[in-house]
Amino acid sequence: MDNGIARGTDIAVIGAAGKTGSAVVAALPPGARRIVHTARAEGDFEVELETGAGLRKALLGCRAVYFIAPNVHPDEPGLLRNVLTAAASAGVEHVVYHSVAWPFSPAMPHHMDKAVCEDELHRSPLKWTVLQPCAYLENFASVMAGDSRRITLPYSPDTRFSFVSLRAVAAVAATVLVEGSRHHGATYELGGSEAISVRELAARYGAEVEQISLDQWQNTVGYSMPVGAASRLRAMFDFYDHHDFIAGDASVRAVLGQSALVGEQLATS
Numbered sequence: 001m002d003n004g005i006a007r008g009t010d011i012a013v014i015g016a017a018g019k020t021g022s023a024v025v026a027a028l029p030p031g032a033r034r035i036v037h038t039a040r041a042e043g044d045f046e047v048e049l050e051t052g053a054g055l056r057k058a059l060l061g062c063r064a065v066y067f068i069a070p071n072v073h074p075d076e077p078g079l080l081r082n083v084l085t086a087a088a089s090a091g092v093e094h095v096v097y098h099s100v101a102w103p104f105s106p107a108m109p110h111h112m113d114k115a116v117c118e119d120e121l122h123r124s125p126l127k128w129t130v131l132q133p134c135a136y137l138e139n140f141a142s143v144m145a146g147d148s149r150r151i152t153l154p155y156s157p158d159t160r161f162s163f164v165s166l167r168a169v170a171a172v173a174a175t176v177l178v179e180g181s182r183h184h185g186a187t188y189e190l191g192g193s194e195a196i197s198v199r200e201l202a203a204r205y206g207a208e209v210e211q212i213s214l215d216q217w218q219n220t221v222g223y224s225m226p227v228g229a230a231s232r233l234r235a236m237f238d239f240y241d242h243h244d245f246i247a248g249d250a251s252v253r254a255v256l257g258q259s260a261l262v263g264e265q266l267a268t269s
Contacts, residue, residue, distance in 0.1 A: 010061050011177050012092075014049075014083060015068035017041040019138070020098065023170035024066055028177065033062065037070060049079045055086035062090065064177045068098035072229045076113040077120060084124050094127045094184065096176055101134045101162075101189055101247040107239045110232045118187070129176050129183045133190040134247035137163040140198070143207045150208050154217035155240035157199040157209040162191035162247045172255045188255060191247025214238065 015021040016034035025032050035058045036043035045058035049070075059065060067083050069076045080097065087095055102108075103115040121128040142148040151157075169190055176183040202209045212220075214234050222230040239245075 009063050012045075012059055012062045012065040014047070014055075014058075014065060015070070015098075016043050018068065018071075020068050020166065020169065021066070023166050024068075024173045024177075027167075027170040027174035033058065035059075040070075049082060050075075052082035052086055055082060056090050059086055059090035059092050062092050064094040064096065064180060065092050066096045066098065066173055066177055072110045072232045073113075074226075074228045076110070077116045080117045080120055084120065084126060087126060088124075092126065094129070094177070094180055095121065095124070096129045096131065096173060097121055098173075099130050099132045101132045101191060102245065103132065105239070108232075108236050110236070127181070127184040129185070130187040131169065131173060131176070131190060132187065132247070133169045134162045134164050134192065135245060136169075137165045137192065139163075140201060143202060143205050146205070149206065150210060151198060151202050152210045152212055153198060154212055154214050154234075154237045156242075157202070157211055158197045159240050160195040160197050160244040160246060162193075162195050162245070162249070163201070164190050164192045164247070164249070164252070168252055168256070172252060175255050183255075188251035189247045190252055191249050193249050195244065195246050 010031070010033055011028055012033040012035050013021050013025050013028070014035045015037070016025050017036040017040035025034055033045060034043040035045045035047055037049050038046045045054065047054035047058055065083070065087055067080065069079050073079060084095065097117060099114045099118055100111055103111050103118055105111040118130055121130065140151060143151055172188060172190060199209050214237060217237065218230060218234065222233065225233070
């Protein structure tokens with residue numbers, strides 16, 4: 001799209017204060033712009049995602065931008081629309097959107113928001129790539145590091161997941177952002193190399209698993225969350241209590257030329 005603005009060369013990461021955004025910044029060549037929500041932390045640029053304030057200025061001179069929204073935000077499609085508007089105005093060529101595996105899942109409202117966002121991207125005049133990661137292996141980092149011997153879950157420990165390492169997701173994101181045009185119009189599902197339950201994962205590290213009810217979770221972890229965020233997470237946990245969450249690793253192999261980063265930290269003994 002020719003809007004009279006010279007094409008930039010920088011790469012920006014919106015959501016750089018979170019664990020995923022930080023990992024993507026670390027995987028990119030030095031100098032990636034760290035753009036953070038004003039409510040999160042300091043970055044190279046602070047913006048107001050809900051209004052779009054500061055976004056255009058933050059993206060001027062950028063060729064590509066990676067966007068990950070705050071977790072279970074009540075209006076992720078609105079945030080993405082603000083990013084797309086600012087990106088187009090700033091002359092950004094390529095938007096990489098952090099979605100989720102199985103975005104069209106009516107039982108999980110925040111997944112459905114990501115499906116809406118993918119539709120927004122498809123109809124955007126900008127070049128785009130979508131990443132759809134499965135659950136992170138790092139969710140159980142303390143057990144894998146030996147710092148904890150117990151996992152507490154508000155869903156069945158026998159539900160199977162294709163856990164993917166955050167390092168793999170960040171490596172794919174960085175490759176897509178740097179290589180650009182090879183990945184325009186692509187959607188990459190990012191899963192691990194095996195389907196495994198939390199109970200099986202815990203057993204590999206000598207840990208125990210305790211399942212608590214959704215009400216117990218609400219009264220301990222969820223009570224401090226905004227009502228909308230807690231209800232969305234409850235819906236996700238209820239889904240996990242009845243269904244596996246499986247995604248393939250073929251896209252990781254294709255983008256990185258290997259699968260070594262996927263599930264690499266799982267003990268085999």
